[in-house]
Amino acid sequence: MTTLRIRRPDDWHLHLRDGEALAAVLPHTVRQFGRAIVMPNLKPPVTTTAAARAYRERIMALLPATSAFQPLMTLYLTDRTDPAEIAVARASGIVAGCKLYPAGATTNSDSGVTDIRRIDAVLERMAEHGVPLQVHAEVTAADVDVFDREKRFIDEILVPLHLRLPSLRIVLEHATTRAAAEFVKAARSNVAATLTPQHIAMNRNALFAGGIRPHHYCLPVLKRESDRVALLEAAVSGDPRFFLGTDSAPHARAAKETACGCAGIYSAHAAIELYAETFEAAGALERLEGFASEFGPRFYGLPLNAGFITLEKREWIVPQHYPFAGGDVLVPLRAGEPLAWRMTD
Numbered sequence: 618m619t620t621l622r623i624r625r626p627d628d629w630h631l632h633l634r635d636g637e638a639l640a641a642v643l644p645h646t647v648r649q650f651g652r653a654i655v656m657p658n659l660k661p662p663v664t665t666t667a668a669a670r671a672y673r674e675r676i677m678a679l680l681p682a683t684s685a686f687q688p689l690m691t692l693y694l695t696d697r698t699d700p701a702e703i704a705v706a707r708a709s710g711i712v713a714g715c716k717l718y719p720a721g722a723t724t725n726s727d728s729g730v731t732d733i734r735r736i737d738a739v740l741e742r743m744a745e746h747g748v749p750l751q752v753h754a755e756v757t758a759a760d761v762d763v764f765d766r767e768k769r770f771i772d773e774i775l776v777p778l779h780l781r782l783p784s785l786r787i788v789l790e791h792a793t794t795r796a797a798a799e800f801v802k803a804a805r806s807n808v809a810a811t812l813t814p815q816h817i818a819m820n821r822n823a824l825f826a827g828g829i830r831p832h833h834y835c836l837p838v839l840k841r842e843s844d845r846v847a848l849l850e851a852a853v854s855g856d857p858r859f860f861l862g863t864d865s866a867p868h869a870r871a872a873k874e875t876a877c878g879c880a881g882i883y884s885a886h887a888a889i890e891l892y893a894e895t896f897e898a899a900g901a902l903e904r905l906e907g908f909a910s911e912f913g914p915r916f917y918g919l920p921l922n923a924g925f926i927t928l929e930k931r932e933w934i935v936p937q938h939y940p941f942a943g944g945d946v947l948v949p950l951r952a953g954e955p956l957a958w959r960m961t962d
């Protein structure tokens with residue numbers, strides 16, 4: 618049997634939700650990852666350090682006493698974020714960054730930023746205090762083709778921002794295009810990107826394979842094959858500016874399988890196994906550890922995890938669904954299909 622032992626990985630972009638949903642999904646992440654950057658798009662959003670602390674405590678309360686898992690919290694930026702909040706966040710030691718959702722770009726982004734220039738003072742404080750900006754990089758104008766929204770955001774918002782505030786640390790979250798990979802490579806070393814399991818393994822054909830496939834719908838949406846290839850090349854390149862962030866985003870089955878389904882792919886049940894399969898197919902399994910366990914902590918200025926995990930090349934079938942909140946279930950990525958790798962517990 619083939620086995621692979623790597624340092625325990627971290628998930629640098631994760632949606633954990635709250636309440637019953639949080640309790641349902643948290644064990645999946647904790648099984649694999651030492652830490653996770655927890656997204657703040659709750660209802661209402663996590664906009665202050667005090668709210669992030671309370672959310673962190675709700676997560677910690679669900680962990681077994683023996684667990685060393687650490688949630689790394691984020692603040693949700695709005696047009697009204699107080700620049701003074703940044704120093705408070707930095708001093709708290711529990712906030713790993715601030716998330717920029719352009720208003721209306723995705724799930725629970727209604728309170729997001731309507732114009733980046735409205736938060737200039739906040740961004741300046743973030744640069745001063747070394748607080749990373751995590752970006753959902755899509756313009757929201759209705760007249761921009763949905764497949765062009767990331768590139769337009771890079772050209773119109775991110776490139777000027779990086780020129781204006783070169784010391785601001787930026788993570789282009791869930792990169793989906795060749796343009797995103799190229800932006801990161803051309804930028805300074807304080808600009809990075811997270812890559813999801815779906816965007817390095819699938820292209821937009823997966824949205825329509827044999828019929829419309831709501832469980833392959835996320836935002837930013839899957840792009841064309843040439844984009845996927847560019848993202849996979851970045852992932853396996855050993856370039857430390859590209860690292861693991863699942864963007865695992867649970868929604869109840871009824872909210873996905875409907876006339877106007879929610880955006881979000883659930884991958885936390887098998888995240889490291891999904892990445893292992895894709896890295897192996899690219900002939901780059903030896904690059905998985907850097908991508909999954911080393912480059913993220915290096916970017917965020919955190920120590921590497923002390924422990925290790927073992928993956929075995931042993932086929933298993935992903936369950937059709939997992940229990941979720943409100944009596945509904947959660948349909949995971951690759952539901953009912955075989956996966957080649959399994960992490961041993």
Ligand code: DOR
Pocket residue numbers: 632658723724753834835836837866867880881882
């Ligand atoms: O597909 C997505 N789902 N993209 C996001 O940006 C948000 C996420 C969610 O919270 O469901």
Ligand code: ZN
Pocket residue numbers: 630631632656864866
């Ligand atoms: Zn996300």
